[in-house]
Amino acid sequence: MLLDVVNMTGNPRKSGLSRSVQQSSSDTAHDGGAAVSELRSSGDEGGVIPVLSPVADTPVVSARLAALVDDAVPERTRIAYAADWRRWEAWCARHGVRSLPARPQDVAEYLAEYGAGIEEGRTRPHAASTLERWVVGIDAMHRRHRLPTLGRDDLVKKTLSGVRRRQARDSSMPRVRRARPLELHELRLMLQAIQTTKYPAGVAALRDTALLLCGFAAGRRRSEIAAATIGDLAWHAHDGFHWRIPVSKTDQDGAGLTTVLWRGRHVATCPPCALTWWLQLRAVLASAAGAPPGRDETLLTAATRSRLVGRRQRIAALWFLHHHRRALTADKPERHVCRTPPSWRAALGAPPIDVAVPDLPLALGAGDPLFVTVHRGGRVGDAISGEVVTDILIRARTAAKLPTAGYSAHSLRAGFVTAADRGGATVMEIQQQTGHRTHESVAVYRRRYSPADGNAVTKLGL
Numbered sequence: 001m002l003l004d005v006v007n008m009t010g011n012p013r014k015s016g017l018s019r020s021v022q023q024s025s026s027d028t029a030h031d032g033g034a035a036v037s038e039l040r041s042s043g044d045e046g047g048v049i050p051v052l053s054p055v056a057d058t059p060v061v062s063a064r065l066a067a068l069v070d071d072a073v074p075e076r077t078r079i080a081y082a083a084d085w086r087r088w089e090a091w092c093a094r095h096g097v098r099s100l101p102a103r104p105q106d107v108a109e110y111l112a113e114y115g116a117g118i119e120e121g122r123t124r125p126h127a128a129s130t131l132e133r134w135v136v137g138i139d140a141m142h143r144r145h146r147l148p149t150l151g152r153d154d155l156v157k158k159t160l161s162g163v164r165r166r167q168a169r170d171s172s173m174p175r176v177r178r179a180r181p182l183e184l185h186e187l188r189l190m191l192q193a194i195q196t197t198k199y200p201a202g203v204a205a206l207r208d209t210a211l212l213l214c215g216f217a218a219g220r221r222r223s224e225i226a227a228a229t230i231g232d233l234a235w236h237a238h239d240g241f242h243w244r245i246p247v248s249k250t251d252q253d254g255a256g257l258t259t260v261l262w263r264g265r266h267v268a269t270c271p272p273c274a275l276t277w278w279l280q281l282r283a284v285l286a287s288a289a290g291a292p293p294g295r296d297e298t299l300l301t302a303a304t305r306s307r308l309v310g311r312r313q314r315i316a317a318l319w320f321l322h323h324h325r326r327a328l329t330a331d332k333p334e335r336h337v338c339r340t341p342p343s344w345r346a347a348l349g350a351p352p353i354d355v356a357v358p359d360l361p362l363a364l365g366a367g368d369p370l371f372v373t374v375h376r377g378g379r380v381g382d383a384i385s386g387e388v389v390t391d392i393l394i395r396a397r398t399a400a401k402l403p404t405a406g407y408s409a410h411s412l413r414a415g416f417v418t419a420a421d422r423g424g425a426t427v428m429e430i431q432q433q434t435g436h437r438t439h440e441s442v443a444v445y446r447r448r449y450s451p452a453d454g455n456a457v458t459k460l461g462l
Helices: 025-030 063-071 075-095 104-116 128-144 154-169 184-194 201-218 222-227 271-289 302-328 386-399 410-422 427-434 439-449
Strands: 233-236 240-245 257-262 354-356 372-374 380-383
Touching (some): 184 410, 201 222, 201 271, 222 386, 222 410, 240 271, 257 271, 410 427
16 A cells, blocks of 8 residues: 655655655554544645555655656646645535545535535536546545545446536536637638738747647647747658657657648648748847857856847848748749758758758757747747747737637647548548547547538438
8 A cells, every 4th residue: 555645746856755654553443544644734835635644664765756656647637636635625624524535425425515506606516527527636546545436436426427417407507618620711811910021020920820830730739839849840851840749648658749740732821831931030040149250248247248139139030031021022922941941051962851950050959949939029038838829829810800719729729620620531640640549539529610521411412
């Protein structure tokens, strides 16, 4: 039995696995060999988590092992489990029942109180999906201590089923919110609306264009877009770009998935072209950040160096945007710049069939983030967050005078699946790009957004 304190806050340095909590044998007998002890929190966000007391010969677990055990569960999941467990503990304390090990009838009463009743400060009961997550959190703590779980108990399952059915008949209960898919014609309007070569807005426009096209064409989640690095990309002569996703929501072990940023028929909606322009701008700005040859700026103050770097990057960005504007207004603007690797020079000879982007003369490191923040003055910063992906999409829809309600970063992924399904792609072909594990996960998009596609009703001849 795992008898050491389990820290569920995601902070390996505060992991309780490296500590042991002793309790009297009388308490152990009272709880039937599964005694509960209180671990006092000292500023830890995880709060107080009850744990089983170790037997006398239980060895102390090392910090190294504690960190590995913590890493087995995603940080956000650990935080959610800890929050759900604190709520369950508080309920047990108010009702005078034991939280660990829990009894099925106590868990069922817990679910009934919040699923059928209205908690103080709320206007409706908690959703059934929320209650299900609470049960998962309770089960997680029981599994930690190798105790029987409650989620499969018949009484608990019937309680959850009753809550779901009652709430399904209640029109006041909110339905599950799903991100609306981004339509291809909407994407074209959004790209036209944000297109500009003026400084400093042109810097953000190039980033947003590349982000929206790559996120849509690859069907990626917002976390994967935000976590993308230069080292994840490889230019390919036939395919455009290969984008490797090292870790994802459903691939925490890092098996990896390689998606293809396929060359588009039109330059305006070609993901490799948009990505090439953005990478070349990043390379120009990175080069301008360094001191000119023969000039030593090490003795300058940080403020002076920052001012000089900002001036050089502003001049470099103005030159690049002017070059970009000339390319767009040339006699043959339909030329794909993605036919050659970014920043490839004729002096280097013919480009290879494929080449990793960090190996190109871009002055960018493999660990540098692909999509970075852009300040109002045009200067680039650190990696973006997942929330920024949503902000970019909403701003683009606003600029195109399109509705924004129901849209988020996940609209890129949902839009890809919907557009590919309407275009005749098979479920397996969609899965190859998105990484969905099951056919059912892909079929959900068809039922929700394209119910007429593949439906027998279209063949009735009415």
